[in-house]
Amino acid sequence: MRLSRNRNWGHPRLIAYLEQLARDARAIGWSGLLIGDLAQPRGGPMLTGHSSHQIGLDADIWLTPMPNRRLTRSERETMTAISMLRDPLNVDRNLWSLRHTRLIERAASYVEVERIFVHPAIKQALCDQARHDRAWLSKVRPWWGHYYHFHVRMACPRGSASCKRQPEVAPGDGCGAELDDWFQRLLQAELKPAEPDTSAEARPLTLADLPNDCRIVLTSGGGGAPPAKRRTADKPAGPPPPRLRFVPLGAGD
Numbered sequence: 001m002r003l004s005r006n007r008n009w010g011h012p013r014l015i016a017y018l019e020q021l022a023r024d025a026r027a028i029g030w031s032g033l034l035i036g037d038l039a040q041p042r043g044g045p046m047l048t049g050h051s052s053h054q055i056g057l058d059a060d061i062w063l064t065p066m067p068n069r070r071l072t073r074s075e076r077e078t079m080t081a082i083s084m085l086r087d088p089l090n091v092d093r094n095l096w097s098l099r100h101t102r103l104i105e106r107a108a109s110y111v112e113v114e115r116i117f118v119h120p121a122i123k124q125a126l127c128d129q130a131r132h133d134r135a136w137l138s139k140v141r142p143w144w145g146h147y148y149h150f151h152v153r154m155a156c157p158r159g160s161a162s163c164k165r166q167p168e169v170a171p172g173d174g175c176g177a178e179l180d181d182w183f184q185r186l187l188q189a190e191l192k193p194a195e196p197d198t199s200a201e202a203r204p205l206t207l208a209d210l211p212n213d214c215r216i217v218l219t220s221g222g223g224g225a226p227p228a229k230r231r232t233a234d235k236p237a238g239p240p241p242p243r244l245r246f247v248p249l250g251a252g253d
Contacts, residue, residue, distance in 0.1 A: 001034055001076050010038040011056035014154050021107055028102040031068050036060030036149050036237050042217050057154040081148040081238035088186050088244055091125045101129040108136040114166045117143040117151040120182035127175035137173035142182045148238035190244045
């Protein structure tokens with residue numbers, strides 16, 4: 001999806017994983033995967049949207065089922081993903097189905113997958129619908145923003161000395177106190193939205209901030225299409241996140 005963003009590049013292990021997941025997902029009635037951002041032709045930070053997705057090991061997979069046909073290029077630019085949330089704290093049970101849970105369970109089942117990120121409300125739905133084998137839930141972690149797609153992070157390929165693996169997760173399925181804490185954070189974010197970050201840490205990255213390997217890649221010549229322009233990179237893939245509506249009480253209430 002969104003081919004104009006030029007973020008449909010990844011490590012061969014990531015591409016092989018996505019192709020295998022697309023085949024395996026048919027067994028649960030998922031006709032095909034709609035893939036969001038992978039990485040740029042030479043990796044590295046993007047104009048907009050991600051601090052991850054820089055080394056070709058990350059993929060965003062839409063939670064919108066693929067139609068039973070191949071989408072045109074125009075549709076892949078304009079089709080909008082569907083939010084799975086009724087509100088910031090709950091999935092929409094008219095949209096969320098057991099198939100969604102089975103898709104994420106299948107996605108997490110591969111040994112080469114190190115982490116999957118979803119919205120906390122989606123993690124709750126997964127906890128509620130998981131079967132007796134709940135080991136896969138430990139890979140699925142709640143994180144901001146993942147309400148119309150889930151994010152897959154692959155393990156570092158063998159021999160990639162500079163690749164840093166994800167921190168070890170706590171024992172268990174993550175469906176207890178950790179998830180309760182996330183709902184408190186979500187509610188607090190609704191009551192008191194964060195101010196824009198104007199600190200030095202929020203400035204755009206420059207080449208000087210990146211590892212020396214990036215200079216080698218960028219000066220090696222050839223390879224890859226030109227980077228996407230900001231106007232195409234800014235095009236949203238999904239709807240805005242839902243917000244809670246606070247209705248003031250009347251004087252007599």
